[in-house]
Amino acid sequence: MAKATKKQALGRGLSALLKDPENDIQSVQDKNADKVIGNIIELDLDFIEVNPFQPRTNFSEESLQELASSIKELGIIQPITVRKLSLNKYQLVSGERRFRASKLVGLETIPAYIRIANDQESLEMALVENIQRQDLDPIEIALSYQRLIDEINLTQEQMSERVGKKRSTITNYLRLLKLDPIIQTGMRDGFISMGHGRALIAVEDQTVQLDIYEKILQNELSVRNTEALIRNYNTSKEVKVPSKDNTEEAPKYIKKGIGVFSEYFGHKIDVKVSKNGKGKITIPFHSEEDFNRIKKLIQGAK
Template structure:
């Protein structure tokens, strides 16, 4: 009799199991968990809460309407992923656009993979799944990487294995977060590309970053032109840095140099270091001019 009851319970289907309070599954070890976890079930949309860990912060309304139109014609082709939160309650792990589009159509149910996961696992799944999407902007990806490092405590090497990206690629995304917030917003709004952003990272001064950013937009600069501009900007301070600091020249030295200009009837300049050491430079245009100056000096 007991065996018959068990068979009957399993034969009622996944939806029936989920509606039965006696089969409230909380872990992968619970009875009938293997019938639910990892399977696709049609869940009521009203029973699904949005994911508080969702990395994406903005949704394009026009794109949502386009997705809704596709779902109306073909249905939800790729199931969403949810985790159980309690009896009859689920939390979205991935697929928020599909959920939103389905609600636009006033659908009652949506196909979903059911998972058992804690908060940390849910966050990691949401972030990793989100990074794989093709329509994310570079800043959204960078923020997802940062959250995996800070909140999941992943190293760049571990993250590389999970998302299938090289460590250098991950590092390049993370460096974008050093840009001025205005520039980050410009990248999210497609005013500039990731290539522009990577060039601007090399400018440490945030005011200079913004100055070049405005120039990129106003003059429609390419990435290569931006890289050249940044390179020129970096080279100017370096050349200035190499110039030795000039020591203040005493008044009597300036006056004496001026008298030599008059006596020799040519330009005479004086260079002096902080220690007082220096040199006089006497200009001449030709050998004949040189001989004339030497004769004047000998005569004195």
């Protein structure tokens, strides 16, 4: 218990040192830099700004609330990492979820590792550290790899060494960025998996990609079934999903009317009819915004 108290007191003492204008540490050569750089310090949340290089763009409100509850109960278990910009001004390198959740709880300070880095080093640190996270979606990871190529000028071989991934793995992620943006959004939202995305890359025509993507959603196709569908397409140039045993070909009145539905909702609408004449209409959507658009269309039709 005495050790914990001593550590906390040390953090508070270093925090006071950082706030002193006479000890404005800007480089590792500055006086007292060794006492600050790499140490855990209780840092005022108001002194921290978010990182513009953050590769993660989606933050689930529900998961943030869950993390906030955990922080309120147990405190911050893993410190965030920041880089010092100037006196009482810091920028996040990693830990934005913890930073956001701490603000939700109403904390005034947060434990933080202090780093000194220029913009390029900060970008590289943020990207490499975030790539290691388990909760990034495949497109976020792919975009992070692409930024390392474009902005840090790393080769795929160099990236492989930095992030500890095989070069072939990096290549597979980067190829996902060739998919139509709607499909990329579907992957980010969890409608399809990376396996589905990798299968769809084999289709160069993005119009056909979208057609197959909608078939995947409508028929809840597995990755294996998707791969089979794409193999058949590459052979016959026709996107065709086999009908299930409990369905039959749609009658003429449905064939005539389905085009009206598709045009109204802005998507290809799927209609399935069973042998007893009953059926269902499936309206796909690709994002929360798309869902709300469809909802307004339905509400407006009342």
